[in-house]
Amino acid sequence: MWGGVFVDDKLIKEALSHFECGQLNTDLQNSYNTFINDKSIIKQIKKLIKQFFYRFTKSYKLSRSNTPKIIFFCPWFDNFTHFILEAYPRLYLITKIFREQNRDFIVVVPPKKREFLTESLYKSFINPIFETLDIKEKDRIYTNHTNILISPAFISLKNVYLPTHIKYNKSVSFESIQKIKQYFYDKDFVWEYQNIYISRKKANRRKVNNEKEVIDFLSNHGFIEIDMEDLSFKDRVNIMMRAKNIIGVDGTNLTSMIFMPKDSNIVGLRSYDMQEFNQFSASMFDLNFYCIVCDVDDEILNHNNEAWFFSNLRVDVKYLESKLIEYEII
Known part of the structure; x- marks a missing residue:
């Protein structure tokens, strides 16, 4: 399943790439309901084991703090287009506001493992973008890990900020991309092809x-x-x-x-x-x-x-x- 954000057991559509995702909304809600209501002994034991080991992780400790937590990405974060034009501008804008207000924050970041390992995506574009915004490792909560023992199906968070969608908003998108260009521009970069x-x-x-x-x-x-x-x-x-x-x-x-x-x-x-x-x-x-x-x-x-x-x-x-x-x- 793709993953989503739930408040009082209801799916929050702002966590998706757009408000009306049709069948995906239904599938996500049904998946969550099944997980919550599944009382089988084997499933309950698996939940308890994962929750036990998860409590020893940095992500768990951060998740229980009162520091604001930012969720900014959608289920299609592994696609560069969705990440750079939908997820990143949201993160750029809210971190800019928090810093202007001198407020601390924690960022909930994409999983290290889904149906596949996503570490290559971190190397390709996720980490460079976090570098642009100075999102340090100590300020990240991972929604999933490569180790299945510390990867519960759902994590609980307090004091969450979920920025509204700014998909294809020219002013925000342009400003956020300019930030990347200014950060990575190298005047000594050798390239002669147009x-x-x-x-x-x-x-x-x-x-x-x-x-x-x-x-x-x-x-x-x-x-x-x-x-x-x-x-x-x-x-x-x-x-x-x-x-x-x-x-x-x-x-x-x-x-x-x-x-x-x-x-x-x-x-x-x-x-x-x-x-x-x-x-x-x-x-x-x-x-x-x-x-x-x-x-x-x-x-x-x-x-x-x-x-x-x-x-x-x-x-x-x-x-x-x-x-x-x-x-x-x-």
């Missing part, structure tokens, strides 16, 4: 099946290929701050465009049913976002009968060339 193709070849889905053909074409027009997975967060920020044109598969792959200079160009290679998140993001940061609809290769539909989430693409290079000329990118 035209970038962002590859997904190391991903397990939503790849470009004829990527070599695409890269060969783009390299003849001054583009260089990069893999975001190979770069530190600081390097990603500095590269994007120096880029003018980026091309890649539409989605989280392109979210780092928010670090680009104003009036830069982003070209999203997409399926026919791709969602419009990046257009909203681009508009907030005064960027030019162009879509190129590609053929869907190896179509795989998700639970909502959508092709964009899993399916690979095949790019018509001649059509790509015509659109890049139209957009005055080449």
